[in-house]
Amino acid sequence: MSQAPGKTAGDTRSRILDAGERLFMEHGFDGTSMRMITSQAGVNLAAVNYHFGTKELLIQEVFRRRLTHLNQSRLAALAQLEAEAAGSPLKPSRIVDAFFGTALRMAADVEGGGHTFMCLLGRTYTEPNEFVRKFLAEEYAECVERFLTALYRALPEVDRNEILWRFHFMMGAMSYAIAGTDALQLVTGKFNDENPSRLAPRLMSFLLGGLRAPLAEFSPLN
Amino acid sequence: MSQAPGKTAGDTRSRILDAGERLFMEHGFDGTSMRMITSQAGVNLAAVNYHFGTKELLIQEVFRRRLTHLNQSRLAALAQLEAEAAGSPLKPSRIVDAFFGTALRMAADVEGGGHTFMCLLGRTYTEPNEFVRKFLAEEYAECVERFLTALYRALPEVDRNEILWRFHFMMGAMSYAIAGTDALQLVTGKFNDENPSRLAPRLMSFLLGGLRAPLAEFSPLN
DNA sequence: AAACCATTAAAACGTTTGTTTGAATCATAC
DNA sequence: GTATGATTCAAACAAACGTTTTAATGGTTT
Incomplete structure (x- = not known):
């Protein structure tokens, strides 16, 4: 058509x-x-x-076509950070931007199909199909490990399990922000009141706020 | 069996x-x-x-059976907060707990099936099936509106769009934390190193950190 | 022109899908 | 006991599924 x-x-x-x-x-x-x-x-x-x-090999190729490039861009951004730092510790916010900002910039490319792909990717994180999940895990393994190692070094005083969990939470917030057609989106009228390009700074500040939150507070002030 | x-x-x-x-x-x-x-x-x-x-009416009943109760519990928690406050402004952290904490407590009920249902619910937020999404939106509408209104009142100085977005991000982080079998979970070995009951305090502190993050920062310090 | 290979085309393959049918079974009321 | 209404059962339904098959097409090389 x-x-x-x-x-x-x-x-x-x-x-x-x-x-x-x-x-x-x-x-x-x-x-x-x-x-x-x-x-x-x-x-x-x-x-x-x-x-x-087969159909399974098709969706595998659909993912590989763009995911390989996305994770290479992420690793390249991290490598550049490390080169610029020249041994001094990295800012966590820069690491977060190298991982999530790179994905958000891909999601901002509507005409080239990057937006469609990021929606697909976000939804696939909760895709029940086991074969798809296994394939994604393999494709992600190296990149996630490198970024976790970088975060561990950047935040040596924070418990590693806590960093792991917060990375997990950040993945959820981002996937959802891009792919989620949830109750909010349908109830409130799909956020049509703002330029969608403002998603990235909004999300980044939210992610960094969550990453820096005090540990193990539960019934805090404010 | x-x-x-x-x-x-x-x-x-x-x-x-x-x-x-x-x-x-x-x-x-x-x-x-x-x-x-x-x-x-x-x-x-x-x-x-x-x-x-039909099959569609079955899944509709699967959701209604528990979702009605969940949202009633959320509204009851909010009503109690408002009664205790007696006119004075509510703490945002309490509102967040009334919404997300209630869901997390349901997710902690493994034997009664609450955990299974919360996994299903989290995955369904990104479920492509349009009929399921429409039904969920209707079921959620009143509860979401009440909580958004409460947050608007509790944070009168914050732009309402920003609150809306951050509620969206929080929904994503929670759904993901409960339902997500993502790259992290598969790569790092499914978080089996800790008691799963510690999820709730971890997530709550992350959510509150994100909610309170400074607005529109993008390349911040730290 | 003829031969060759990659690609496309239409048709059919056997399974599995959600749903429906009509008889069998059950508990309860008369 | 017999009748009644609700529920369960085995069997079948047409439709849609992923995949395979075999022939036709197109371009390139001899």
């Missing part, structure tokens, strides 16, 4: 990947059928199996 | 609801079939349609 009906500039493979990315984001893995994908991509039904083998 | 094979104490309806709750949590809505539910519940295949009509 978006391309010329006959021959297309982009080849069949990338058209399938684009259609799959969008449909998996909208309807989930089990909720998206092969026929939905091929009809949206404007290709024959058998094309998915021909080019990717 | 858990009950006597023949006649059961709990009636068919509740056995189906319990099985559905667990399976929807584990495999999602589209990933759970009627046959999975009925065989796990130990009832005939036609029992679901007989007692609930």
Whole structure:
């Protein structure tokens, strides 16, 4: 519908990947059928199996196509931080920005498909399908370990379990902020009152506030 | 498997609801079939349609069974806060506890099924299925509005959009903390080094830190 | 022109899906 | 005991699922 009906500039493979990315984001893995994908991509039904083998291998390729690049960008940002610091300890806020800010900048790219992909990724963190989760964990392993190590060094006085938990909380807040169509979004009218580009600074200040919160307080003042 | 094979104490309806709750949590809505539910519940295949009509009405009842009670508890906690305050402004931390703490206490009830349900609920916030989302939004509408109003009053100097966003972020962090099987959980070995009951204080301090974070900072110190 | 390989096309494969049917079974009321 | 209404049961339904098959097409190389 978006391309010329006959021959297309982009080849069949990338058209399938684009259609799959969008449909998996909208309807989930089990909720998206092969026929939905091929009809949206404007290709024959058998094309998915021909080019990717199975439905599982297709979604695997949908993720790998962008996730590899995202995590490389994150690691590059962290490496640059470490190079600039030249041995002196890193600011936690810089580490957080290297990880979450990089993802948010990808999510800000609407036309290039980065936004769609980040929505898909955020939803997939709670995706029940076990095969998808295992694949994601492998793809993330190195990057997460490097960032955790950096945070441990930047905050030597904080218990490592606490850092781990707060990283977990930050992942949730970000995924949700991008992908979540939750009660709030539906009840209050989908945040249409503001420029969506303001999400990044809002979220970053929230994340840093949570990261720096005093430990183990429960019934505090304020 | 858990009950006597023949006649059961709990009636068919509740056995189906319990099985559905667990399976929807584990495999999602589209990933759970009627046959999975009925065989796990130990009832005939036609029992679901007989007692609930359709699969969609079943999951609707799975949610309503517990969600109504959860939101009533939240509203009751808020009402008690307002009664105790007797006109004076409420502490934001108390409001946050009335909303998120109540949910966390439900999630701590493992044997009664509260934990399973909270996992299901957290995952459903990013559930693509549109029908499920619409139902959840209606079920949540009143409770969310009441709590937002309370937060607006408690923080009159803060921009309301900012409060709305931070409520959104807090929802994400909590849902994720309970339901998320993300990269972290899989990479680092599922947080098995600590008593899971410590989740609540950890999360509450993180949420309050984020809520109180200075506004619109982006490249701050620390 | 002929041969070759990669790609596309239409059709069918066997399963599984949610749902419905009609008879069998049960408890209770008459 | 017999009738009644609710529930359970085995069986079947059409539709949709992921995948495979076989032939047709297109471009490139001999």
